Amino acid sequence: MFEAMQQAASRSTDPQAVAMLEYLKSPAGMAVMIVFVLIFAFVAFVVLSSLGGALGGIVLGRANRR
Numbered sequence: 001m002f003e004a005m006q007q008a009a010s011r012s013t014d015p016q017a018v019a020m021l022e023y024l025k026s027p028a029g030m031a032v033m034i035v036f037v038l039i040f041a042f043v044a045f046v047v048l049s050s051l052g053g054a055l056g057g058i059v060l061g062r063a064n065r066r
Contacts, residue, residue, distance in 0.1 A: 002025060009021040023029045 005021050005025055009018050012018055024033060
């Protein structure tokens with residue numbers, strides 16, 4: 001991951017982008033990245049689980065509804 005960030009920093013000419021990539025390589029930046037990944041994973045798991053439960057309820061629902 002560090003190599004990909006180094007390559008992105010070398011391709012960019014924007015000083016703000018380079019500064020952001022340098023920040024993300026620091027321990028504090030890595031912690032921020034990990035927190036964002038965990039939040040994204042939590043939201044993705046909740047959404048996908050909800051969709052799977054709804055789809056399962058539709059497909060496998062009761063045959064005789066009154």
